[in-house]
Amino acid sequence: MTKRQTADRLEPATVIRAALELLDDKGLDALSTRGVADRLGVRMNTVLWHVKTKARMLELMADAVVGEIPLDDLPDSPALRAPEVIRRYRRALLAHRDGAALVVGTYAAEPHTLHLAETLVAALLDDGLNEREAAWTAWTLIYFTLGLTQEEQAAEQQSLDDRLATAISGETHPALHRTLGHLTSESFDERFEFGLNSILGRR
Numbered sequence: 001m002t003k004r005q006t007a008d009r010l011e012p013a014t015v016i017r018a019a020l021e022l023l024d025d026k027g028l029d030a031l032s033t034r035g036v037a038d039r040l041g042v043r044m045n046t047v048l049w050h051v052k053t054k055a056r057m058l059e060l061m062a063d064a065v066v067g068e069i070p071l072d073d074l075p076d077s078p079a080l081r082a083p084e085v086i087r088r089y090r091r092a093l094l095a096h097r098d099g100a101a102l103v104v105g106t107y108a109a110e111p112h113t114l115h116l117a118e119t120l121v122a123a124l125l126d127d128g129l130n131e132r133e134a135a136w137t138a139w140t141l142i143y144f145t146l147g148l149t150q151e152e153q154a155a156e157q158q159s160l161d162d163r164l165a166t167a168i169s170g171e172t173h174p175a176l177h178r179t180l181g182h183l184t185s186e187s188f189d190e191r192f193e194f195g196l197n198s199i200l201g202r203r
Contacts, residue, residue, distance in 0.1 A: 067112030
């Protein structure tokens with residue numbers, strides 16, 4: 001069987017699905033086109049036939065993660081719609097090991113990602129924001145969610161609370177020491193809702 005015939009046996013979606021399974025099993029640092037090929041039982045060139053490069057594979061994986069977000073039953077009220085989109089975005093990131101780190105490292109102008117952005121920006125416009133406010137608020141929501149979710153997923157693998165508590169002293173860092181109990185808190189759901197409402201001016 002020729003390399004072309006072997007490649008034709010696979011669909012790009014099959015390659016990306018195997019890549020996401022490998023991500024969930026071993027994490028982003030262990031992800032490689034060779035590892036995906038081994039998982040599928042094919043040669044690495046067969047995987048590259050569909051994804052071209054590892055960077056392109058990561059873009060398609062990120063878009064596939066976003067594609068898992070249901071966007072067809074959102075609230076009618078734009079004031080409720082925008083935060084609900086972001087809540088679902090966070091859940092999709094959390095559904096995959098290192099999901100936030102995967103997405104934050106890409107710039108996927110792909111169908112699912114664009115559909116999410118369109119839905120979010122439309123909700124913000126419908127809620128009365130002007131074009132610049134809607135665009136920049138959408139970016140702020142995305143960046144905030146990616147950053148906090150990346151921290152949350154890292155916290156699942158290692159605790160930084162002890163290191164922070166040891167580094168901060170009441171004499172050298174009085175403000176940090178005063179708020180230490182909140183800085184080291186791993187109540188990510190509450191922190192997410194606080195940030196979300198603060199960005200949208202509903203705190």
